[in-house]
Amino acid sequence: MSPARPPQPRPPEWADELLRHAIPSHGETDAIIGDLHQEFEEQLGMRSLNWLKFRYSAHAVEIALRYSLLRVKELSKHSGGEVMGSFIADLKYGVRMLVRTPVLTITGALTFALGVALTTHAFSAVYGTMIRPPSVDPNGDLTFVQQTWPERNIPRIQSLPIHDFERFRDQQTSFNELAGYYQTNLNMAGEEASPERFLASVSTANLLRVAGVAPHLGRVHTDGEEGPGSPRLVVLGYEAWENRFARDPNILGTSIRLNSIPYEIIGVMPEGFGFPFQEKLWITHEMEAAAIEPRGGIYLHALGRLKPGTTQEIAQSELSAIQSRIVAEFPETHAGIGATMQSYMDRYMPEPVRALLWLMLGAVGGVLLISSANVANLLLARATLRTREVALRTALGANRTRVIRQLLVESALLGLVGGLIGLALAHLGIVWFNNAILDIQKPYWIDVRLDGVALAFTLCITLASAVVAGVVPALKASGGGLGAILQDESRGSTSLRLGRFSSALVVTELAVSCALLVGAGLMTRSVMNLKTMDMGFDGADVTIATVVLPENDYPLPSDRDLFWSELVSRLESEPGVANVALSDFSPGTGSQRIEFSIEGATYAQDSDYPRTNASVVSADYHATYGISLLQGREMTEAEWRLDGDPVALVSASFAEHFFPGEEAIGKRIRTGRADSPAEWMTVVGIVDDVYTGSGDLGGLGASLNTPYHLYMPVGQAMNAGAIVGMKATGDPTALAQVVRQVIQSMDSDLPVFNIGTAEQALETANWSFNLFGSLFGAFGLVALFLAAVGLYGVMAFSVSQRRKEMGVRMALGADPTTILGLIVRRGATQLAIGLGAGLALGALASRPLGIALLGVDALDPVVYASITLTLGGTGLIATLVPALRATRVDPNTALRPE
């Protein structure tokens, strides 16, 4: 196997595309691109790649602009020559005017740039995750077939037992075909590299055919290559092929070991493919349905494409019909179970995340608003300064439309420059964002980048905001007769008229900034809470590992029971291990939610049944994770095992809520409703409340969880998988090796994965707080900056407008402090109004943020108070500085005629 050559660095594709569009056909586009390539290649190794790419892009843009300008000139010669000619004159004039006031121009452009950058970035994030359909599902017809259990209040069981799956597969007609799969992790070992673990899909033979993506090399599984006795064939993901086999083209037919079982490689999927979620390997299952009891075995996710023309309703009714036949066939195990569907995109982009992303887009739109308002103010200021010049020109015959157009052209130019800078900033932001979500468990097709759609969007909002920012100043500056303007100028009342509009803008800015800052503040507090809040448990010195017992090796509950109890006792006897516990979740990473009933209580309707968070645990769970035992005792070993007496523990809130004023210990509880086959469990202990987390969504919505928690014995569920927790007496990292060794010695083929501390697992499982916290935090900072700049600009301008007035006052003996007071009072009023409106707006807008907050109330006083202080303080400084400078004005200078 020959090592692969690292790919040759290439200049950006879009630049070449731009040139192909800009250069007319008789120009030698290819040769020009080649010249740029040549210069690029010559400098490789001497300069950083990013710098060379940037330079390449800059040159391409410059050439494209030149050719475009040429075309515009040609057009103006042929048609509407005069209109074009004057437009170009406007352009040149606009550029000259902007260059003459560099500070204003740069401030305006940067302000625009920030607003455009954030909005484009947020749009790309929203578009890339929720709007652009994944290439594997362009028509949205990929659908999951799932089940429901309304009696047990389970609205959605995501996967089907194999018996059910086969019946759906054979009887359905709404889909082209149904494939089934489950995810697992496989250890790959071979001579090529050290063993590595990959997320794999174990499926029916047709899964990749349902995906409809052709392999990059070789083939995918074909019908019949599944079930017991089928050949062991694996399809590799591109990543595995690249990293382990250096893209060896002769890889097909070679053998590798997956979990110590040899598999033959039959194909390689294209780069970036990870269907259905993030899988990197595809093998087929070896289950034999006949040997498995109903609702037994490993469950399969069922996925297929709806036939064209088949509506949701038709498919749903067919599925329900098939489901009723299944229920009729297996009444004891399947009674009450129904069928449902879920689209592929919905499954992987759940509602709370969507809501949050849209909220982010809205927030960012607010930032754009602020930045446009800022630029409008700047332009207003400048338009006022030039009122005389404009009035003169109007008087001398330039028509008003032309004047307005010229001013609009200037704001458009500002917008263009700002937009381009903003685009560059957005690109950086997207690079950062993709980096930040790199390690998050997300679908493989999420692709956030600056593509044609994002660029078009940027162009539109840039133009729109430039027009908005330019229109009012242009109208105001060009209105009014010459005489009135010249007269007003000396008395400063023009500035008063414009001043009112400007004040309104500033107040709006302040309000929107304040609202944004409220959101940012709340989220920042959540992030801090994640690190500092008392979660009710102590995970720093607990090592956890996930173990999954394969179906084939441990088919019966008694097999699993033996393994788990053996594992626990072996680990307990290891030095360095204080306590050992098994559970379905480690604390803070999620839990089940179940209905239950209390012995002796009656429930009139199904909706009366109480609900609680629930975990399945072994003895010592609470001791292991440092959860305080408040009353009673933990389970004994006999009790958590398969045939033990059913007992349970509950959280303090659970006891208080469901047994108010009574002794909870001794009461009996049962999962499910009145007809539930589960056993009655006796409450033997009460423990401290614990933060539950919400596994799938990175923590979103966790704060809405109730604190009621029920701890049930492992023996009641005897799952195939469990999280093993070990409390370390010394260094928890040493236990990683210990647990691997112990498990290997019990069963050398058994994979052990996700080894880390319980604290790390908590952080990883709650990634949403960090991600959204950073995003909103960044927006908040930008909003603060923009608001401060805006306020300063307006204050400085209005002060400069009233210089004469102040000079007169001071010459007449007014105390500088009084003047200071006048100015500051005006600014403070605007600030107060803006802050008030902003806090109210923020309180409203932060309602939907609730799901993304952790331990923070949407009306948290600390946050609101600190925002008021920060923004208020910044605003006051922005007002004081120009005011102080104003009082140093020499009355003589101020009174001199203009």
Place this chain on the structure above:
Amino acid sequence: MPPKNSLGEFEQMVLLAVLQKAGDAYGVEVRREIESATGKKVTRGAFYTSLDRLNTKGYLTWELRAVENVRGGHPQRYFEVTPAGREQLMRARQAMNQLWNGLEDVVLP
């Protein structure tokens, strides 16, 4: 608007640079020749559009030469000044000479 058959200053420089680099008169090299002679940067947009203009006026031709393994596979242009171009250059030169006559010491004594 200058008459169609005259040479602008920059266009003259382009043609002269092509002649200077005879044998090696490719795009990148010609542009660098101008930069070296004037001591100033030459914007690529102005350069390439000038090439097109000179071609339209009939003063400059080129032939595409394929390359391998470099330039991303994109071809090179080898430039040549046409006889008409040479004529225009001579005319421009003569005009300049006439105007400069006797002024060497006057311009910068």
